[in-house]
Amino acid sequence: xxxxxxRDMKLAFRVGGGALTGILFFLVVVTIVPFAxxxxxxxxxxxxxxxxxxxxxxxxxxxxxxxxxQDREDGSLDVIIIQPRSxxxxxxxxxxxxxLANGLPLIIATPIFGLFMNMExxxxxxxxxxxxxxxxxxxxxxxxxxxxxxxxxxxxxLLAVLILPLVIPVLIFGVSAxxxxxxxxxxxxxxxxxxxxxxxxxxxxGPITAGWMLSQSTD
Amino acid sequence: MFGDHAAxxxxxxxxxxxxxxxxxxxxxxxxxxxxxxxxxxxQSGIKRRADKPSEETSDR
Amino acid sequence: xxxxxxxxxxxxxxxxxLANPTRFLGIANWLIPVLATITFILLGIGLYLGFxxxxxxxxxxxxxxxxxHVPASWTAMMxxxxxxxxxxxxxxxxHPLADVSIRAAAPLGAAFTFLALITGSLWGKPMWGTWxxxxxxxxxxxxxxxxxxxxxxxxxxxxxxxxAARSLAIITLIGFINIPIIKFSVDWWNTLHQPASVSxxxxxxxxxxxxxxxxxxxxxxxxxxxxxxxxxxxxxxxRRRIRSMRMSAARKFENQPVGKRN
Numbered sequence: 001x002x003x004x005x006x007r008d009m010k011l012a013f014r015v016g017g018g019a020l021t022g023i024l025f026f027l028v029v030v031t032i033v034p035f036a037x038x039x040x041x042x043x044x045x046x047x048x049x050x051x052x053x054x055x056x057x058x059x060x061x062x063x064x065x066x067x068x069x070q071d072r073e074d075g076s077l078d079v080i081i082i083q084p085r086s087x088x089x090x091x092x093x094x095x096x097x098x099x100l101a102n103g104l105p106l107i108i109a110t111p112i113f114g115l116f117m118n119m120e121x122x123x124x125x126x127x128x129x130x131x132x133x134x135x136x137x138x139x140x141x142x143x144x145x146x147x148x149x150x151x152x153x154x155x156x157x158l159l160a161v162l163i164l165p166l167v168i169p170v171l172i173f174g175v176s177a178x179x180x181x182x183x184x185x186x187x188x189x190x191x192x193x194x195x196x197x198x199x200x201x202x203x204x205x206g207p208i209t210a211g212w213m214l215s216q217s218t219d
Numbered sequence: 220m221f222g223d224h225a226a227x228x229x230x231x232x233x234x235x236x237x238x239x240x241x242x243x244x245x246x247x248x249x250x251x252x253x254x255x256x257x258x259x260x261x262q263s264g265i266k267r268r269a270d271k272p273s274e275e276t277s278d279r
Numbered sequence: 280x281x282x283x284x285x286x287x288x289x290x291x292x293x294x295x296x297l298a299n300p301t302r303f304l305g306i307a308n309w310l311i312p313v314l315a316t317i318t319f320i321l322l323g324i325g326l327y328l329g330f331x332x333x334x335x336x337x338x339x340x341x342x343x344x345x346x347x348h349v350p351a352s353w354t355a356m357m358x359x360x361x362x363x364x365x366x367x368x369x370x371x372x373x374h375p376l377a378d379v380s381i382r383a384a385a386p387l388g389a390a391f392t393f394l395a396l397i398t399g400s401l402w403g404k405p406m407w408g409t410w411x412x413x414x415x416x417x418x419x420x421x422x423x424x425x426x427x428x429x430x431x432x433x434x435x436x437x438x439x440x441x442x443a444a445r446s447l448a449i450i451t452l453i454g455f456i457n458i459p460i461i462k463f464s465v466d467w468w469n470t471l472h473q474p475a476s477v478s479x480x481x482x483x484x485x486x487x488x489x490x491x492x493x494x495x496x497x498x499x500x501x502x503x504x505x506x507x508x509x510x511x512x513x514x515x516x517x518r519r520r521i522r523s524m525r526m527s528a529a530r531k532f533e534n535q536p537v538g539k540r541n
Contacts, residue, residue, distance in 0.1 A: 141453075144449065144450070144453055145450075148433070148446040148449060148450060149433075149436075151442075152436050152437065155436075158429070158432055158433060158436055161425070161428070161429045161432060162429045162430075162433060162450055164425070165422050165425050165426050165429070165454070165457070165461065166453065166454070166457045166461075168422060168461055168464065168465075169457075169460050169461055169463075169464035172464045172465070172467065172468045173464060173467075176467075176468070176471060186471070191467075194464075198460070205453075205456070209449060209453060212449075213445070213446070213449055216445055217442060217445075224341045224405055227341060227344065227401045227402070227404060227405050228341060228343045228344055228401075230401055231343075231344045231347060231348070231397070231398045231401040231402070232343075232347060234394065234397050234398070234401075235347045235351070235394050235398060238390055238393065238394050239394075239503065242387065242390055242507055243507070246507060246510040246511055246514060247510075249514045250510065250513065250514055250517075253514060253517040253518060253521060254517070256521050257517060257520065257521060257524075260521065260524045260525070260528070261524075265524050265525075265527065265528045265531075
């Protein structure tokens, strides 16, 4: 399992810098927001957590089609599928490595982008924590979409459309928890706990479903 | 009868009627198109596997 | 599979008898006109009851829109339940017609969701003053619309029939599992951001004079849905027959020696 993890991570960072493209997309989205809403720093800091979450969500969605595609293209997906190990565990590990290679860099880049949005340190910290907990959920449930669209051309777009409704709860509770940490009347604990629950739930549902889907396809 | 709200009630019923009618028409047209195609195919001698029980060997 | 064998005796025998497309077509051919007639009658009664209902003291005459908005959204949700049961049919029981059912239902569900959104908007404008409001119910319906459209896109994207059936069924079920979560999160989000001025579309204790038209219309929309669903399933079965006939014709053509091809 560890070897699979390490192999995927090496591939992710070597091949075409998929992780870096994700950070770049994150940067692009954050950059164009002030062009649209104006450079008023007060407004930017008010919508900062929401914008960061949206940008991270979109960047994660766009990177999901890489989850299984490379392995499929060079044929190693079939080899992986017929492993004696449980396919669920394999998909779980792949999701984990995908998140480490794609999601974690986004999170690391968040403080810088938080400064672009003129956010307070507490706000940046809140967004960091919620993204840390929430982005794996996107990867886990996105695995189902990735397994379904793995053999389709332009599958990435369809994947995003299919998965987006499912990750709306993650977005809602992630942003609510962020605002809850910085605004007094708004609650933090309940949305945060629900976010954790969502991630745990998807970490089970996603790999099981995606693994089953992959094991069925004789593509 | 509906007063000033008619401007909303009428379009609501109108849109519902149009959409439902469009669905019915679409399905009916689809049905007749496909019936026609099936008749054409059967005319030109193509048989369904279910229609030829024993002689036809599977050429898959 | 001959007609005399059944998967299990008794109650479920009809379920598997129906798996034969020809038998299904036979049933559909008489059932569709029957359901259509019932739909017409129910629509007539419902519309009559609705238009003869008095004006609601709160909403005025726009309560009329409720009689086509609420049934539309109920039908949209029921359609998804039908699709989810069919998805189980594909994955668990491998019922041959289950995939036909899902493909036939998806556009219908999208259409009813669309109707729910438009009528909801037209209901909201005189009540709240805006064409759209992000209240929990309308937002959930909008998300359901997106889910339907995604399923339709997925159905069109995958060529190979068994893979398509599997993918469609899986995504439908994943959606089904997640819809309560989405509904809960949208409700939560809505109560969090509730501006004090927007009066919630509270469910008033409904007077019988409004309940009867509503229920009649809801029943009418339900029979309408099943009529359309059977029609669409019938068409889908024909489409598959045409496809397989074409493919076997192409195979025959290829198998013939070159000189004999006309």
